[in-house]
Amino acid sequence: MVMKNIVLLALCSGLAGCATLPSSGPTGKQIKNTAIAPQDGEPIQLVQIHAIADIPIVAVNAAPLAKLPDRAVTPTDMVGPGDILDINIYEAGVALFASGASSVEQSAANVGVQVQKLPPTRIDDLGNISVPYAGTLHVAGLTTGEVESTIRNGLRRLSQNPQVLVTLNQAITNSIIIGGEVSRPGRLVLQTNRESLSDVIALAGGYRGDSKDLMVRIMRGSASVDVRVNDLVENPALDVRIHPGDRLVLVDDPRTYSILGASGKVEQVPFRRSSVSLTEAIATAGGASANFGDPAAIFLFRYVRNAQGKEVPMVYHLNMMQTGSYFIAQKFIMQDKDVLYFGNAAANQPGKLVQLISQLFSPILTVTSAVSVIQNSN
Template structure:
């Protein structure tokens, strides 16, 4: 001790350094305490299941519990339950659109071509021959059914044909011409179908109005005559609007259940709309290689594994595979959160079967080391500032 005191008397600078470090020690202790305590509140979105009451309920009393959302682990039973719910919802809408095709009945604005053999003088009543450059929606050559449902025949006068089948209209016209001609040979055909039509909209190659003709206007017929689906069409999200009521349809689901889409019969005035896949994306964020809005397949399906694949999979350096979450129903009143521990190989099987819904949020949390590193990055400026202030003070 005497030797040390003598050494300090000979070197007075050493004493001041020791004193200064002794004064800085409390500052360093306080900064480290704050850093370590901040590890428990590291920034991020880590989720935890709500506390369970003794009675088995997953919620507790108080304002804090009202904001909690239950977290459900993804397993085979959950996947089957969600799949059954989605299937039954579509079956009810499909059944209401099933109908048998009936013969076409004439209506207002239809154009009839009436041919009376051996009487060429009646051909002039059909009108001039159409031009080769005529537009598709121009009426054909013939007799137009007026708003009263009649056509005007030379010599025979007015004949009511609206609401009749083609064979019935032919008999009615034959009876009218028989008053003027002896045993006339009459042929009647529809030159232009304009009385009834359906409307197609959305992701089809040729959207617009499609006239209903003598071929039944089934779901397949409407899609085919509209040029088929476009490249961005979502075949699982089609809607038929009839009399102000919307009926959702899913073509892949119908085929899976053995239901023939040709049994879906469209009626006059129906609207068929095919949605775009871009409108039903899933948001993938967190510790993934490429945060992205995952787009469903053409069939409308998008599993959890497919969404992760579009996001470039997990970030091996920062992701915690045990903390993979699917947040559903954020905009509704009953949000749900599903959790998957992706450490196990079995989890990949579950992820490949768990189908996502539009606007779902897939979130991957970071691991503990990354969270701690981010806390230190936030605190280092404060630590440096504290040390600098202590040195300048002394």
């Protein structure tokens, strides 16, 4: 009799300490109610997926590229600060740059064409170069042909019809910087100034790693946009033209989705391929828990952009107790940062109560058995 009282007292104490039964999350009904009439904030749109036509169409968005300022195509031989020029000056008759001419007679006797090759000339930060006899010349923004004319005009009064040849020794103005997950990071000279994003990645030796996990960040001035490598294949509009001065970085940024609620497991899952369907995501999660999950309450939480371009929360509901839902889920494509939630089954609450009572009884029954064994031994 004393032992029975102890058992009842322990049971009552255990139940009294449990204000609510343990739960893996809200039920499907609770999700719907709190979305339509939340306690805080505005209502969240909940979409019931009954047919393939209800599946949201998610196209690769090219709108962010509009943030990159567009620039006119510049000549490939345009020069600017940092460029290094090779300058050759050709003179006929009396040469201004003739070496070894110590008298008028020697100069007059030398009636052939002479060439003077100047040391490699760097354009300074102000866009200027210095040429003997011609002085300081501003050449930034000019083509090599225009630089030739500028030098020739500076020497015209000092030399008889000088001819000038200017070539680029090192090009800085007409180049970009590319880094990150490419085979040959560094400075890349644009040969045509019409190279696209995929072109410069190829010219840098191609990307390293898995294309589905790579994201390209394009920086132009103070603006920057992100483009996924895989999206370049699916949407050619993203393969934008690269301008001189752009900076590109390829970053390993795997796409993921999260699994929550009453499923076989709760975790963050990386995309195994460039495209993952809702069916595959449910299978990866192990489906709804046989003990606590509700197959009729499968929800997907996602941020989408409205007509004004603003991100708004959206909830999609799929009832996997209906045969057609298995076909619909095959066409429903997961997106980066999606949250897949398995609703808790309200009908399983009595089962949880039984489990709770069993957990409370187990140690007491063990003690009771031990006491009985001791009494019998005595």
